[in-house]
Amino acid sequence: MSLIICIGEHLMSIAYENPRILPVESPLTRKLSAFVALSDTDEETLARLYRRRRTFQAGHEMIHEGQTKASAFILFDGWASSYKMLPDGERQIIDFPVPGDFLGLRSILFRTADHSVEAVTDIEVSEVLESDILDAFSTAPRLATAVLWAAARDEAMIVEHLVDLGRRTAEERMAHFLLELGARLQLVGMADKTGFECPLTQYHLADALGLSAVHVNRVLRKLREDGILTFQKGHVILDDFARIRELAAFDTTYLDQGGPLLR
Amino acid sequence: MSLIICIGEHLMSIAYENPRILPVESPLTRKLSAFVALSDTDEETLARLYRRRRTFQAGHEMIHEGQTKASAFILFDGWASSYKMLPDGERQIIDFPVPGDFLGLRSILFRTADHSVEAVTDIEVSEVLESDILDAFSTAPRLATAVLWAAARDEAMIVEHLVDLGRRTAEERMAHFLLELGARLQLVGMADKTGFECPLTQYHLADALGLSAVHVNRVLRKLREDGILTFQKGHVILDDFARIRELAAFDTTYLDQGGPLLR
DNA sequence: CGATCAGTTGAGAATGGTCAAATTCGGTGG
């Protein structure tokens, strides 16, 4: 499935060489098209947001909580995490954005960033300034609706995460979280039903799931020993998809829309 | 402070009698104006969303998870809650919207509602259909940006809530949650620094904070005995504001913007 | 080949949950 990504990247390169070919296969364009039928103007305007290409090394903090005038980014390749730190040094990871997602969209809509964003692996992004996005909205107003929809989708994921933390046991949480991550990765061709590559450490999982790293380790061992799923050496293997679904009480309604809502 | 609400309501009535006077003091209009400087057309278009007035009794479920073609609502008066149910009958409350907030905005952006919304007290709302809001965006495109900002603000609150559940102890959670609720209510004139009216039961708090009702009771007793805050008979009294802030490590950056960002 | 970082495991402690039973309180009907 990773072929799709390669195709996407390839079209991007072609687009740079020949501006007439639209980079429709950029993961963000594809995602937004699922909600709003985009005109050529819309797509061109959107493609202009992909201009300022940047590369960051693993561990680089691209947005810092409290920072003013932060940029946002569109993730093309690699893994990132958005998180908040507490005064006592604890960290709560909000989300691991996947390619096609915005990084720090809220930080350009607010005067100061309310969260931090860090590269988990080396990543490739486009930088988006406040003026870029506001200009884009005024040239192609339907993009604002499309981005609103993308933000609503992000919110739905955060809400699922909230339910994880509030009302699921450690095991259910882990199963649900990894299953949802897999579903999102599948949409961009980075996972299939059997599993996916996952560069996250057990510390990442701990800080995302509100657990201690020690307990994450124990939960993963339990899930592995029960033949449910295996998280090892950067690979997630969904050993028993049916039982994971059952354990996680998983529901993907908000992920698949089945055709644009706004024509 | 509740005078402001009365003035707002009063202007609304005038607006109905004399369409030339804009209901600028509707809490939603006021909130959006804090981010986007709205033109007369913008405000008129927005005001058209307030047309379909509805009243619901306490306990009425206005949006049900899984429902297709659900409406959204704008809350004018009363308390509501948005939540998700788990298969085992547990409930996780996502948010208690306050006047000026959307109820179920995601449920009209998605084909099926990903959460439920219920009236906690008797409430007064405006019903907003999918077509209403999409029409509004096409006549007054800046409204889409404004609503995107409002959605981002909602998301920031949910993120704070996520941090509550993931990385704060029961006491910190309670303090943070009530302080944040108070701050939001202050913005619509329903609270001051000393406290606010709060019709929520301890079961509501338990389901919002990921605790059991029994433990909520114990935590509230502890906070009361320590002279920090009192939650009793529908009143929240912030006995020692400084210590609550300290306990909650509270930060309201995302709530106050200090003037429109988009002119 | 030490150093460092991720992962692993055990033992004991703590936060918060469950179950069960009072108690208070705001209605509501007599």
Place this chain on the structure above:
DNA sequence: CCACCGAATTTGACCATTCTCAACTGATCG
């Protein structure tokens, strides 16, 4: 006005999930 009802709150006793601390393994890297 009073008795009563149901819902919300309160408290105690016991339990379990998860945390903390501490030690150890294994891989990777300059």
